[in-house]
Amino acid sequence: MAHPDIAAPLPEYDIEVGTLVIGAGAAGMIAALRAYETGQDVLVIEADPLPSGSTALSAGLIPAAGTKLQQEAGIEDSATLFAQDIQKKARGENEQALVDVLAHNAAPVIDWLMQTHGLPFSVVTNFDYPGHGRRRMHGLPTRSGEELINALRGRIEHLGIPLICERRAVTLYAQTGRVHGVQVMRPDGAAETIAAQRTILACNGFGGNRQMVSRYMPEINESLWFGHDGNNGDAISWGEKLGAATRHLGAYQGHGNVAHPHGILITWAVITEGGFQVNAMGQRFWNEAQGYSEAARAVLSQPQGYAWSVFDARIANIARQFADFKNAERQGALIWADTLDALDEKCGFETGSLRQAVAARPAQGEDNFGRTWSEQHLNGPFCAVKVTGALFHTQGGLDIDPKSARVRMKSGELFQNLYATGGAAVGVSGTSDSGYLSGNGLLAASVLGSIAGLG
Template sequence: MAAEVAPEVCAGPMPADAPQVPVAIVGAGACGLTSALMLAGRSRECVVLERDAAPAGSTALSSGFIPAAGTTAQRAQGIEDSAERFAADIQAKARGTAAPHLVEAYARAIAPALDALAGGHGLQFEVLEGFLYPGHTRPRMHAVPERTGAGLMQRLRRAADAAEVPVITQARVTQLWMQDGAAVGLGFVRPDGTTEHLRCDVLVLACNGFGGNRELVRELLPEMADATFGGHAGNDGSAIAWGRALAARLADLGGYQGHGSWAEAQGILISWALMTEGGIQVNAQGRRFHDETQGYSEAAVQVLAQPGGIAWDVFDTPLLQFAQQFPDFVEARAAGAVRTAANVADLAAMIGCDPAVLQATLDGVRPGAVADDGRRFARALAPPYHAVKVTGALFHTQGGLDIDAHCRVLRQDGSPWPNLLAAGGAARGVSGNAVWGYLSGNGLLSAVAGGAISAATAAQLLSAKEST
């Protein structure tokens, strides 16, 4: 790709030779492809522009689990759930600070969106059962058969190909063109450095957040300034730059998804289900330091605050066997992330801590015990022990352009631009303004539900234009 070009907003008429499309979508991750597939289902034309050679983004790096309530897949597995219960769980995790209009909109839109992707585009979803991620009161994590984000992206790409959705790759959008208070098109840079232009009736920003932009992270998330970034390089903050240039309203810029279980050497997420099912984290001194059941996002800050910014996930053989259902864990184990100790002395030697301190920690993990941090234990850990050395990582941001329930970008006075939409990582999410507000799966919830809503809004705008 050519040298990086700063995002900009251009005013005035676009180049006369720029082709015209009804809807232009910036970004071909889960959000952009969902939006495009929903438009295809409404027989509406669009073009998706993707900066990389192949669509992947943060979705491909994630677990690929999408939370949804009231889906066909849930009903097929006998799971009773509702959008209202899901919305309550989102707000409970965010301590009531998530944008109420988006919580309601996304909680209601996500189930029809997954059903449409399944029924209309052939994606297969199953609901993960047998455990609950922190904050969820029902099994509602939907996964494709591969149980990976890469598998989800592969299926979305195949569906887009089958629907004949035009996806232009190696097209880094750098320009938003505005005229008379509306979006009129965009400019994108090709690998040879040339800029091409595209006119549109509706513009959807489905690009990602700013986690890959170190300057913005230092400015907006100072506690994560030196953290490992586990997301995609495309998280360059373009939406923030365009928003500032437009004087658009930005919201929840302090919200993000961290992860407290990033295998330090291998660069792979270790499933937090190990913690919720009985595993613990200890620091370099062999001591627990937080309630691991509160969530993996806020755990990132807790881990980074430990000596050396590292911790050890400690679990036993039943949990090792449980974790085999997660492909990412299997990959991490194959890469040498999981180490085994026959007894406490060997585990202490592995960690480099005092065996007596570690023994005292493990003695506190027993059925019915309640730790000082409030964690209640249902089981003890028995030798042999298994451990993974981890650090805290920044995965993706949850703040961005402020939007209404129809995904329209808002001006400072709260009024929407008529045809400029944003969803997914480009927009504010439903995690509030802090790391602890992130409920497991909020990122893909915003991406898929936001993609579906933006498509519905775009279709309505096109219909209104045709009727005038």
């Protein structure tokens, strides 16, 4: 694979387009749809045989405040409350202007995708996500990122927007703050050149590049990589060579609830609805209410680097709205027992371990780990899933102007025609894993994709 490179502009190119989008994940395809609607000549290129990216590996949920769906469900929410939740989770480490842009534009993007493109979103109304003060997660029927990718791809194809797969961008032709074109490689090794009036980097982050992970987030270097292998840091590499500014490269989304060894994501709803985690000895070890991103490090720090998530049949029924959870059931990842003592035996714990863990929970108020409980009693049959921690995607990236999604130079000036969205751009998760609020990745992908596409 060729390394991301920068070269001087060419005198001529094989083809010319108005807007070139590099990457066909959610961010790239949303950008393409927006650009198409404004009459731009659009081309999307994708390195993989089919659009996928990190979106396809996610639950496909986009948080938004003030949507028509929320109003119909009787949920009172606002962009101001949403922005406050984002900043609270990230301890105020985000650029406020970026937070405000994302919080205020998320609802219009959801409404647009529904009304103009027919995507059948609905609000998750039967459980809460950590850090969100309102129920504002929007997803498609299967709560699957793959369904979201396929729906967006369907709209791209229906509208006749050119999307060419198996074309990896390797070189940006640039000079004095302007990108003139791109060189792409075909599967047969031949090169093609594309001139573009605007270039949108939607080629995701760098979680699949172990050298960059070791450099910027060494604490998660040994974790399972659960993202898309195309997250190899091309946008950051190009940006550094062009003199672009970067921000929060140590930020990432982890997840401490990946079924092991099955490699299937278990929704964090099994925890928020009253479940908990124990280590290999059947003992609780942390405050699970902090969030699933922090859970990756918490779980990996335990003996043998795994834990067990424990919940009951009521919670499992809630989790079954997610395709991943049903897949985990089919793959045999869930262990069931009528009593906690029987579950101890099946999991290899000393008898009474889980009873002790449950007994230590107060009916209401804080436990010894600082987790606040309400009346969420567990009743048999009980379930346990062996899980490990994983790196899902990076949250730092190229610094951008929030109003336009144009990339900033280190000097503070903006590139004339270079844009970044999704994992290629800085997100709103602060400087580490603990600032990640559920849905931050697709929030940035959808809103910044829409802004970049509009130009």
